[in-house]
Amino acid sequence: MISKMYKDMLNARSVIREFAEYAGKRGAEIGYENVFDFSLGNPSVPAPKEFTEAMIRLLQNEPASKLHGYSPTLGNPQFKKAVAESLNKRFGMEYKAEHIFPTSGAAGALAHAARCVSGEGDEIITFAPFFPEYIPYINHMGSKLLVVPANTEDFQINFEKFEEVLSEKTSAILINTPNNPSGISYSAETLSRLASILKAKQEEYGHEIFILSDEPYREIVFDGKEAPYVSKFYDNTLSCYSFSKSLSLPGERIGYVAVNPTCKDAALMSLLCGQVSRGTGHNCPASLIQMAVAEVIDMTSDMAVYEKNMNLIYDKLVELGFTVVRPGGTFYIFPKALEEDASAFCKKALKYDLILVPGDSFGCPGFFRMAYCIDTEKVERALVALDKFVKTEYR
Ligand code: PLP
Numbered sequence: 185m186i187s188k189m190y191k192d193m194l195n196a197r198s199v200i201r202e203f204a205e206y207a208g209k210r211g212a213e214i215g216y217e218n219v220f221d222f223s224l225g226n227p228s229v230p231a232p233k234e235f236t237e238a239m240i241r242l243l244q245n246e247p248a249s250k251l252h253g254y255s256p257t258l259g260n261p262q263f264k265k266a267v268a269e270s271l272n273k274r275f276g277m278e279y280k281a282e283h284i285f286p287t288s289g290a291a292g293a294l295a296h297a298a299r300c301v302s303g304e305g306d307e308i309i310t311f312a313p314f315f316p317e318y319i320p321y322i323n324h325m326g327s328k329l330l331v332v333p334a335n336t337e338d339f340q341i342n343f344e345k346f347e348e349v350l351s352e353k354t355s356a357i358l359i360n361t362p363n364n365p366s367g368i369s370y371s372a373e374t375l376s377r378l379a380s381i382l383k384a385k386q387e388e389y390g391h392e393i394f395i396l397s398d399e400p401y402r403e404i405v406f407d408g409k410e411a412p413y414v415s416k417f418y419d420n421t422l423s424c425y426s427f428s429k430s431l432s433l434p435g436e437r438i439g440y441v442a443v444n445p446t447c448k449d450a451a452l453m454s455l456l457c458g459q460v461s462r463g464t465g466h467n468c469p470a471s472l473i474q475m476a477v478a479e480v481i482d483m484t485s486d487m488a489v490y491e492k493n494m495n496l497i498y499d500k501l502v503e504l505g506f507t508v509v510r511p512g513g514t515f516y517i518f519p520k521a522l523e524e525d526a527s528a529f530c531k532k533a534l535k536y537d538l539i540l541v542p543g544d545s546f547g548c549p550g551f552f553r554m555a556y557c558i559d560t561e562k563v564e565r566a567l568v569a570l571d572k573f574v575k576t577e578y579r
């Protein structure tokens with residue numbers, strides 16, 4: 185008998201994927217260069233050449249047993265050490281190699297970290313707007329995902345609503361900063377307030393409440409700034425990172441969980457991750473990719489194009505009268521649609537070959553997301569189409 189749960193999921197397909205598929209089909213008709221596809225967050229810049237060189241060097245010089253052999257269950261020691269040292273240097277932390285658990289991207293990191301601290305019947309709270317894949321990530325492990333409505337003023341946390349949702353059943357808070365889809369980073373003030381609420385609630389409930397900090401966009405921050413490092417604010421934090429965006433390696437499936445050394449049961453956490461791997465049939469990322477990333481740990485792709493695109497799009501949106509919060513990072517922007525129904529708005533945009541994604545699936549109806557990880561030349565042409573769309577349909 186096939187699984188009812190997975191069969192039901194076929195009927196609840198990702199809206200983002202549907203728009204992306206439409207963009208592909210339309211591209212086959214008119215040429216993909218003429219489709220202004222803002223649907224997917226696939227990095228548009230190449231991995232740094234140092235990464236490619238490291239791969240070649242390793243392939244040419246290391247024995248096959250090391251390159252292609254099983255990774256140790258808890259990860260390649262070189263990779264773990266490199267990540268720990270890099271985080272310590274950048275954020276003044278005190279990670280040791282044993283606090284780092286390599287995973288298949290941020291998705292794998294979240295799957296492991298969440299299972300370490302939450303189980304059947306527990307509740308995990310997240311904040312809208314949020315990455316829609318959190319729903320299957322969390323609900324499928326038997327925990328329940330609760331969503332706090334967005335604070336659409338500035339996309340910081342809606343604390344009043346948050347305190348209404350917190351309860352004894354809360355095992356963890358899942359946050360994503362810099363955020364997909366809003367492009368906003370939580371400020372130090374927001375993180376301090378979140379930490380102090382959680383500390384008080386831990387006391388009151390007599391159990392830990394962990395922060396699962398989803399950070400694939402940590403390196404994509406604009407205006408020469410750095411996003412506050414969540415784990416600095418709260419001991420019981422498991423940071424879930426990915427090199428998918430910072431090194432443009434989404435297909436390589438490499439990321440990690442970094443366990444705050446001062447969190448409860450810190451010494452156990454990576455060992456638990458190893459057991460989660462066993463329980464879910466996961467294995468560490470490929471040995472080769474762990475070794476290669478360890479060699480370029482402090483590098484990123486050249487991501488200047490994302491900031492350039494953001495400024496062009498933001499200025500145009502403001503000129504056209506959109507309500508929009510200026511992103512502080514990522515490659516997403518999340519303006520308010522020009523009519524209440526963002527799906528209707530995005531459908532109308534298709535007539536102009538603009539592929540925009542409605543905010544409903546991010547838990548924020550009335551808004552839409554543009555993923556601007558595309559060439560600037562295409563952004564410039566897309567803005568001409570956007571101008572025409574808005575002036576024809578809404579004036
Ligand atoms: N979390 C967020 C907010 C994302 O945007 C993504 C991917 O786009 C992921 C997690 C998953 O990242 P990865 O592909 O590295 O598993």
